[in-house]
Structures are given as C-alpha cells and as structure tokens.
Amino acid sequence: GAEDWRIAMTTDRIALIALELAVAAIHPYPVGLQAYFQKTTTRTTLSETELEVMLALPMFLRLYLLGRAMMLHSRLFTDTASRSIGALNKIHFNTRFVGKTLMTTYPGTVLMIFSVSLWIVAAWGLHVCERHHNYRDLSSNYMEALWMVSVTFLSIGYGDVVPHTYCGRSICLLTGIMGAGCTVLVVAVVARKLELTRAEKHVHNFMMDSHISKRIKIAAANVLRETWLIYKHTKLSRERDHTRVRMHQRKLLLAIHQLRRVKMEKRILADQSNTLVDLGKMQNLMYDVLTEVQGCRGELDTHIHSLEKHVEELREGFRSLMPLLSSTLSTQNSSIRHLLREREVKTECASASGADR
Known part of the structure; x- marks a missing residue:
C-alpha cells in the first residue's frame, strides 16, 4: 500500500467526503423550547418554523446509510467466491447492484418496505410543513397527513384534505411521482409473476x-x-x-x-x-460438440505422432540397413571376382594342357 494516505485522495473523493459530512451534520434544533420552559403562550415565528423545516427534512438524506449497511452485510459482498466471480466479469459490488439483486429475488417485500417507508416519511414531512399554520386539517393530528399522503400516492386525490404551504405541496408532488413509479414497478412484478416459465x-x-x-x-x-x-x-x-x-x-x-x-x-x-x-441448453450442446471435436483432434494428434514415430523408426532402420547392404554387396563382389579369377585360371590351365598334347 501507499505510505502516505494523501496519495489516494482525489478531488472526487474529497468532494464525496465533504458531502457526506455535510449531510451527517444537519440537525434540527428544538423550536419553541424556550417558550415551553417559560410557560408562555407566544406562537413561534415564521422564520423559526421555516428554519425547522429546512433542517428537519434534509435529515432523511441520511437514509443512504441504510443502503451502505445493507451492502456491507449482504452475502454477495461478504462472500469471497462471489466477489471473485464479479471481479472476473467486471461487476462492481455496490449498493445499486445489491438493490437490483434484492429486487430480483424479493420484489414484493422490497416494494412493500419501500412504499411503507415512503408513506411514513412523506406524512411526517407534510405534517412538519403544515403544523405551524392556522389550518387545522393537517395540523390536528398525524393521521390526517397519513391519509393525505396515501390518497396522493395512489393517485386518487379526493380533495377533502389539501396542503396550504409550498413545502407541503412539494412533498405531495414528489409523493405522486414516487407513487406512479411504484405503481409501474408493481405492474412489472405482477406481470413477471403471471408469466409462464x-x-x-x-x-x-x-x-x-x-x-x-x-x-x-x-x-x-x-x-x-x-x-x-x-x-x-x-x-x-x-x-x-x-x-x-x-x-x-x-x-x-x-x-x-x-x-x-x-x-x-x-x-x-x-x-x-x-x-x-x-x-443454456444450446451452450451445453455447443460445449459437447466442441469437446467431441477436441477429443477427435486429440486422437488425430496421437495417430499422427504414432505415424511420425513409425516413420522415424523406418528411417533409422534404413540408415542402419545401408551399411549392411554395402558390406554384403562388397562381400558378394569380392567372392564373384574370386570365382571369376579361379575360372579364368582353370580355363588357362585347360588351354595350356590342350596345346601340350
């Protein structure tokens, strides 16, 4: 590893660390606490209310820690074999990959947890935005905010309860968008469940x-x-x-x-x-065909090697046979010459004896 930790600090990494520290540093202070201890009935000012909303709603940005904890405790992240296979296939084990895996494995459970969490968080944010105003429909209790978020999430919109602040209207708008997205996901999950295998x-x-x-x-x-x-x-x-x-x-x-x-x-x-x-079946068939072809090629290589060996043996045999042939031929030539000389001598002797007679 590097001896100095500052070598690994890039501009993007420093920006991400600063953003994470900024998100973790957001804490709302107790508005109206002094009036509560002084037993006064003075109403909190609008600036204090807006400051409370501006500090309370960004707290939910810390929910990214749930995704990180889910990734760190996932079996895919802790398993060495899975990470090795992912590294070979250039797959990064991050929160997005773990979320896709859970959505593929447990789609109904993930959608239910996400919808209920969004419902509770949006209702709390809507209640915080509306509780310091004079309107009593959403500031009376938390259940009215839950009802408002539920009918907005399901794209029903009865109109019996409406938000009066821009903050509450923004939350309702985001809730409607998220509800439409969740509806699409539910339709996709149901269609996949109803599809034939x-x-x-x-x-x-x-x-x-x-x-x-x-x-x-x-x-x-x-x-x-x-x-x-x-x-x-x-x-x-x-x-x-x-x-x-x-x-x-x-x-x-x-x-x-x-x-x-x-x-x-x-x-x-x-x-x-x-x-x-x-x-998969086609791949297995292709693998079997390739295995058979490789086996035939191996047998062919074996036969070729055996033929080369036999040819080499024949070549060595011919090489060893040449001296024997040459020695045999030389021996036969010498014996033939010797016989021819003896025959010539006999012929000369016979002709000489005939001349003497």
Missing part, C-alpha cells in the same frame, strides 16, 4: 402445435372432400345440379382459406417457439 411455455407450444396440426389435417380433408363432391356433381352425375355445385365450390374456397390461415398460424407458432430456445 420456460417449461410451461414449451408445454403450451407443444399443445398448440398438436392442436394446429389437427386443424391442418381437418382443413386438408375438407378441401379434398369438396373437390371430390364438385367432381362428382359435374363429371359423374347425369344431371348437373348447379345449385349444389356452387355450394360445394363456395365450401371449397372457404376450406382453402381456412387451410392457409391455419398454416400461417403454425408458421407464427414455429417462429415464437424458435425464440424460446434455451440458451
């Missing part, structure tokens, strides 16, 4: 394919039947019934259109089923 989709497609195949057979049979009936009433019957022929021709056209429609449905179903191909 991969196995159920395969079963459904198989059943639909069987049903459409039966309909194709029925439509083709209807086409053949109407064609035969038209041929029967036009060629085989002695008296042609034009009404019956037109009726069968009309049925033939309807049967042909029905056959084309069912074939188009089967084609669309085939296109949809092609999108349901399990990528």
